[in-house]
């Protein structure tokens with residue numbers, strides 16, 4: 414069974430078609446990146462897949478459940494680390510994690526145990542007593558991903574996880590994301606091409622709401638007869654020309 418299968422997934426805002434008949438298949442355990450220039454439709458796609466926004470037409474099936482007809486079932490299997498980190502600024506790292514664990518149904522004892530595990534696996538112990546608002550962007554983002562994973566989702570959406578981070582914080586977060594590879598299906602959006610290149614099993618390139626190409630970095634370069642991923646991206650993301 415695929416982790417995600419979309420069938421003509423479409424979102425219209427009045428006359429504007431934000432996502433246009435998207436057909437994608439993502440395997441379990443894949444790290445799959447969605448790339449495209451501003452306004453290509455990446456965030457709208459993630460919103461539909463994570464049941465934050467209803468498709469205008471078409472559907473997406475996540476591990477057997479449809480976003481159109483069974484959004485509550487889908488929501489049990491997924492979680493999102495959104496573009497704007499979802500941490501509570503006045504709570505400490507530990508309190509943020511315990512609160513989220515509680516919201517997902519853990520009793521106090523379980524919440525404390527899960528929080529301890531997350532703090533260890535995400536290397537958050539040095540900041541566990543710090544209020545989230547005092548953390549740097551990189552730490553906040555790491556906390557946000559740990560919070561998204563506390564519900565043990567089978568599919569994790571990472572919307573621009575390293576936006577605005579410096580190069581060292583970005584590399585640190587890459588290592589964190591790499592450790593998750595294979596354990597959870599990850600859908601990542603990013604504007605940093607080297608990030609998609611470094612982390613992804615496969616990449617989809619969208620332009621003007623449409624899917625232009627899907628493949629490994631190597632396949633996308635070979636299809637476009639380029640030897641740099643950036644050149645392949647430019648060839649595919651301009652929105653002109655046929656899809657691959």
Ligand SMILES: Nc1ncnc2c1ncn2[C@@H]1O[C@H](COP(=O)(O)OP(=O)(O)OP(=O)(O)O)[C@@H](O)[C@H]1O
Pocket residue numbers: 426429430431432449450451452453454455456457458
């Ligand atoms: N709530 C909305 N109402 C009207 N139009 C919208 C809405 N949300 C998105 N759009 C439009 O849909 C298109 C796709 O937007 P979307 O945010 O999905 O793109 P994106 O690829 O995520 O862009 P970015 O890289 O800038 O985040 C854009 O033209 C945008 O203006």
